[in-house]
Amino acid sequence: MDRLAALTAFAAVAEAGSFAAAARRLGRSTSRLSRQVAELEAALGIRLLHRTTRALTLTEAGRSYHEQVARILAELEAADLSVGRLQAAPRGRLRVAAPMSFGVLHLAPALPAFLERYPEIDLDMAMNDRFVDLVEEGFDLAVRIGRLAESSLIARRLAPLRRVLCASPAFLAAYGTPRTPDDLARLPCLGYSNLSPQEDWSFVDPASGRPWPVRIKARLRVNNGDALRLAALAGVGLAPLPSFLVGPDLAAGTLVSLLDPYLRQEGAIHAVYPPARPLSPKVRAFVDFLAERFGPRPYWEPPSFES
Template structure:
């Protein structure tokens, strides 16, 4: 007997997630129903597809081979459905997005109303956290991430450059002086990201020469917004992406230093699981963010040059 489509779907979700409960949640069914469907599939095929213990669940050798074929079958079916359905032309459905907390609140949130207005058939589920989420395991469609991306099976789309700046308040610089070269930072109070007492800040000059400077100070935090507040209070020099400090620099509340030694830049990226067919809702979201932030993001406009000694 040919296995039913819902049996195949249940088996694939269980094998991918390693959990009957998680597979049931993603498919909107009960755990007992998923278990019965997988057992029925095994009975139809006359082979055990899953190793089951009290602590783990994994495909058997036959199950791994069958899983690969089933994934291709389901992907082909999804692509065929998309090509002939309304979904191909109009992005719609629930879109699950993860983003860094500070950037999400400070910049991404302001872009979301325009996205939802443009695509009224999309329901947006946002997760703002600095935790590195596993898109595949946790079922997220796309994530916004900052920095250099580790090699993975995810596809990355560059959305905007992320310029980093070293900056301090005018009162701090008046009291402690303006650093002229990166090594001068060893004599300054530096507000560092993380919990380490000492950190290394990296710079490069116009000739491409790199510099790594061990810096330290009296305050460390794992959040850029907090470091910005401490810099505004005159407690030291901090180095952050410009999207944290653009408004403060334009208003003169913070002054960039060492601009002749621009810190190595990172990028703002959208990442999503690899698929032969990118869903319209993910494509729409990624294209929209690239349009809003772009190669010259608004937070970098009219940032004043560094104060000269």
């Protein structure tokens, strides 16, 4: 048994969720991948996959083994890169998925500089707020905002994500400034309808660190951050929004940040991509470019925010 080929086959099947999808990714036959995984299971003396006519899932042992195998294969790739075997010029078509608001505001202005730096890359970017399956839909990578769900994807942090509860000065003049999260229960709020439950906002007690949930009255719910920003600017209500969306408004004073000590700052802006071996130079180039452009102190953060 070719152990490395078997490990590569198992990792590909685990990440793709089917032998057929893994075979397409590796350019091997489905029967060959099935035989290699079966040989690996026989050598280990354990079952790594549950196989049925409808689904293919990892066993508990398979999940644990896959985590270790993915790390080993990634280290092998890094070793190859370190000796220059895979330092080919980035080229080819790069398919990227990105959320709409962040994509329009911050990715789109960056694309001309990226394409100028890498003239042999053709970029195909899909901007929407739908969660995409990178493997099944054929994307090379995605930019994702917030906390990452557990998955086999490789994640590279591009920038911090700072959430801000904000309102217009006119709104605060009319309704008063909230001093604690409990004050929000009496104020008109703006809800992001992609979150659930829609009427509960989560804060944290800065003294004890305990969660401080608040049931709010959402006068308006929208599944788009740009629409919530416009409503907040118009004085319709209070809105929790990311600083990459409202940083200039906060700097200009057209929006005011509220209850900062009570906000739980979780997650970040990441690039995620399947753990392919070897990692494509075009994917590495794009991820490095975005990390360089945004960084730990992104340009959209207002000067009043601490590092």
